[in-house]
Amino acid sequence: MSGTTSPSITLERQGAKGRYVALVDGIEEPAELTFSIVNDHLIIADHTGVPDAMRGMGVGKALVEHLVTDAREKKIRIVPLCPYVNAQRQKHPEWSDVFQG
Secondary structure (H helix, E strand, O other), X not given: OOOOOOOEEEEEEEXXXXXXXXXXXXEEEEEEEEEEEEEOOEEEEEEEEOOHHHOOOOHHHHHHXXXXXXXXXXXXXXXXXXXXXXXXXXXXXXXXXXXOO
Protein backbone atom coordinates (compact mmCIF):
# COMPACT_ATOMS: atom_id res chain seq x y z
CA MET A 1 0.00 0.00 0.00
CA SER A 2 2.91 2.40 -0.39
CA GLY A 3 2.01 5.76 -1.86
CA THR A 4 -1.39 5.88 -0.19
CA THR A 5 -0.26 7.53 3.04
CA SER A 6 -0.63 11.28 2.87
CA PRO A 7 2.02 13.27 4.68
CA SER A 8 1.41 15.31 7.79
CA ILE A 9 2.74 18.81 6.97
CA THR A 10 3.58 21.49 9.51
CA LEU A 11 5.02 24.99 9.19
CA GLU A 12 7.99 26.12 11.28
CA ARG A 13 9.28 29.72 11.34
CA GLN A 14 12.30 31.21 13.02
CA GLY A 15 13.24 34.79 12.28
CA ALA A 16 13.57 35.34 8.53
CA LYS A 17 13.59 31.61 7.75
CA GLY A 18 10.86 29.03 7.59
CA ARG A 19 10.17 25.52 6.45
CA TYR A 20 7.35 23.14 5.76
CA VAL A 21 8.06 19.73 7.27
CA ALA A 22 6.35 16.58 5.98
CA LEU A 23 6.18 13.38 7.99
CA VAL A 24 4.91 10.04 6.75
CA ASP A 25 4.00 7.22 9.16
CA GLY A 26 6.75 4.63 9.33
CA ILE A 27 9.45 6.90 7.86
CA GLU A 28 11.72 8.54 10.40
CA GLU A 29 13.38 11.19 8.24
CA PRO A 30 11.18 14.18 7.31
CA ALA A 31 10.88 15.91 3.95
CA GLU A 32 11.16 19.69 3.90
CA LEU A 33 10.69 22.80 1.81
CA THR A 34 12.68 25.75 3.14
CA PHE A 35 12.11 29.43 2.47
CA SER A 36 13.51 32.85 3.33
CA ILE A 37 11.24 35.74 4.24
CA VAL A 38 12.12 38.90 2.31
CA ASN A 39 9.27 41.01 3.69
CA ASP A 40 5.57 40.70 4.60
CA HIS A 41 4.66 40.19 0.94
CA LEU A 42 7.56 38.19 -0.53
CA ILE A 43 9.32 34.90 0.25
CA ILE A 44 12.01 32.92 -1.55
CA ALA A 45 11.51 29.15 -1.83
CA ASP A 46 15.12 27.97 -1.29
CA HIS A 47 15.18 24.19 -1.21
CA THR A 48 13.04 21.06 -1.27
CA GLY A 49 14.44 17.87 0.19
CA VAL A 50 12.66 14.51 0.15
CA PRO A 51 14.32 11.41 1.63
CA ASP A 52 14.66 8.37 -0.63
CA ALA A 53 12.12 6.45 1.48
CA MET A 54 9.43 8.99 0.44
CA ARG A 55 10.24 9.13 -3.28
CA GLY A 56 7.28 8.55 -5.55
CA MET A 57 4.72 9.33 -2.83
CA GLY A 58 3.93 12.89 -3.96
CA VAL A 59 5.41 14.40 -0.80
CA GLY A 60 7.43 17.08 -2.64
CA LYS A 61 4.37 18.20 -4.57
CA ALA A 62 2.29 18.23 -1.37
CA LEU A 63 4.88 20.56 0.20
CA VAL A 64 4.65 22.95 -2.76
CA GLU A 65 0.84 22.82 -2.64
CA HIS A 66 0.95 23.86 1.03
CA LEU A 67 3.32 26.70 0.16
CA VAL A 68 0.99 27.91 -2.62
CA THR A 69 -2.14 27.66 -0.45
CA ASP A 70 -0.52 29.60 2.41
CA ALA A 71 0.84 32.23 0.02
CA ARG A 72 -2.64 32.80 -1.40
CA GLU A 73 -4.20 33.08 2.06
CA LYS A 74 -1.54 35.51 3.28
CA LYS A 75 -1.30 37.44 -0.04
CA ILE A 76 2.40 36.60 -0.37
CA ARG A 77 4.38 36.22 -3.60
CA ILE A 78 6.93 33.42 -4.01
CA VAL A 79 10.30 33.63 -5.77
CA PRO A 80 10.93 30.00 -6.94
CA LEU A 81 14.71 29.80 -6.43
CA CYS A 82 14.47 26.07 -5.68
CA PRO A 83 14.61 24.09 -8.97
CA TYR A 84 11.89 21.69 -7.80
CA VAL A 85 9.50 24.49 -6.80
CA ASN A 86 10.18 26.22 -10.11
CA ALA A 87 9.49 22.99 -12.04
CA GLN A 88 6.18 22.55 -10.19
CA ARG A 89 5.31 26.19 -10.93
CA GLN A 90 5.82 25.53 -14.64
CA LYS A 91 3.60 22.41 -14.50
CA HIS A 92 0.81 24.32 -12.74
CA PRO A 93 -0.06 27.57 -14.55
CA GLU A 94 -3.04 27.91 -12.19
CA TRP A 95 -0.50 28.84 -9.48
CA SER A 96 0.87 31.82 -11.46
CA ASP A 97 -0.97 34.28 -9.20
CA VAL A 98 1.46 33.57 -6.33
CA PHE A 99 4.76 33.27 -8.19
CA GLN A 100 7.07 36.13 -9.09
CA GLY A 101 9.43 35.92 -12.00
